[in-house]
Amino acid sequence: MKQTVTIEKVVYGGEGLARTDSGVIFVPDTITGDVVRVIASERRNGVHKATRTSLLEPSPHRRDALCPHFGECGGCNWQFVDYSYQRETKKEIFLDCMRRIGRIKQVLNPESIAASELGYRIRAQIKVDCETQRFGFFRKKSNEIVSVQHCPLLSEQLNRVLLHIHKTSGAGLTGHKSIKVLGQSSKMIASDPVIDRLTCGSTTIRVGEKRFCVQGNSFFQSNGYLLKELGTWAAPHLSSTRCLDLFGGCGFFSIMLSECFKEGILVENVGSQVELARSNFRNNDLSHIRGYVADVEKGPAMAELKKYNPDLVIVDPPRPGLTRKARQWVSDLSPHTLLYISCNPSTLARDAGFLVNKAGYSIHKSAVFDLYPNTSHLESALILRK
Known part of the structure; x- marks a missing residue:
């Protein structure tokens, strides 16, 4: 009807x-x-x-969409929305999730942090089909590739890689369904797989005075404009002796916040990422942080880490957030301060609701980072204290 x-x-x-x-x-x-x-x-x-x-x-x-592929390509869904209203709406979505899902009654006034709405992506996954000569991104709700030679959300450096793939008809990519690309410098873009004479296996990303060695398939924050703001937002509000950084990846938050604690342990279940983190600690002269391969869900390692008795815990979990077991484990650690970074406000709200309503925490500060302009995705962060 x-x-x-x-x-x-x-x-x-x-x-x-x-x-x-x-x-x-x-x-x-x-x-x-x-x-x-x-x-x-x-x-x-x-x-x-x-x-x-x-x-x-x-x-x-x-407003009029910014890209001729909008509506066909599934890469972004909010190009038709005025950018200032995108930011306002994301803040309202965050607050709605905290109230409705988290049952958090505390009045929150999150900071809204943003930069340019275009050219911000330094990490992408380009879909390839050498048989049909289609290179670009998936159609909305489909595995069919929309052929795209230029994306307004990608950095200039990544757009060069995208255009090169088109011009060379995907040379060197036969047998691959996608290529992951990451990097800031046009001369040093990392990719997986590597494109001969164009990309390399690893590169260095600079964030202020910090340096991060990453590989083409590394997880790293996508918005090149907001790396420093995201990494240091919590710094003025953190001061601890022992820090535990869960889901720590290649060390982004441990390194960006390294001056906020006297010693730290990064925990990540992907061994190659922990090796990168250890290398990044050395490259930034940070001898007070160690990398540890462990799964937050599994027994012996996490039982051992409980003895570390951290007074600061950083969590940056994947989209599903913390499992019930992980939430309880973090609660049992009972750190004085928790920094929770999330790409999913609904699971953040669920976990924050548990921490606030059942584990004795209150929210000290909150922020919404627009890491993904022209999409409905948002990044948010909470500082919680006992």
Whole structure:
């Protein structure tokens, strides 16, 4: 059944919420204030979804998309939203998650931290199909590749790699379904796999006075403009003796916050990343931090780490957040201060709700980092204290 609805707000994931006589529905590709004609399309996990058939009255927050591939390429979904309103909406989504999912009653006023909305990505995964000569990114909700020669969100250096792949018809990439690229310098872009005479296996990323050796397949923060802001945001509020950095990767937060603690241990379950972290500690003359290969979910190693008795714990978990077991383990450590960085405000809110309502913490400071402009993704951070 078709009906006309007005989008009331946007929820995490980027869909617009509208209320109807039969209940709440969620409509993709809409923004607050849109009046749209929709048709119910599916009900999934108790949630009603709808498809927009026409835009009857555009929101004042709309604008023309910045890229000719928008709507076809699945890489970004908010190019049609005015950038200042993107930032405002992400802050509201963060607060809504904290209240609704985390059941946190404390009044929060998160900082909103952003930079340029274009040319910010220094890490990407380019999809390749040498048989069909298609190189670019997946179509929305599909494994079909949209051929893209230039992406306005990629840095100039990564766009050069993308264009090179097109010009050489994917030379050297036969048999690969994608190539991961990472780096700042046009002369030293790391990739996996390596493209002969264009990329290398590893490179150095500089953040202020700090240096990070990374590989093409390393996890590293994607927004080149906000690396320093993200890495040092918490520094004025941290002072500890022993720091435990969980899900520490190649050492980004341990190194950026190294002056905030006297000794530290980084924990990561990927051995190659721990080796990179150890190398990065040495390259930055940080002898007071050690790297430790361990899984937060598994017994002997974590039991041993409990004896470390940290007064500061940093957690930067993957999108699903902390498991119930990991939440309880962190709570049992009972550090005075927790720094939680997250790419998913819903799982952050769930974990923060446990820490605040059951583990005796309060939120000292919060921030929303717009690491992914022109998409509905957001990064957020909390400093919690006993």
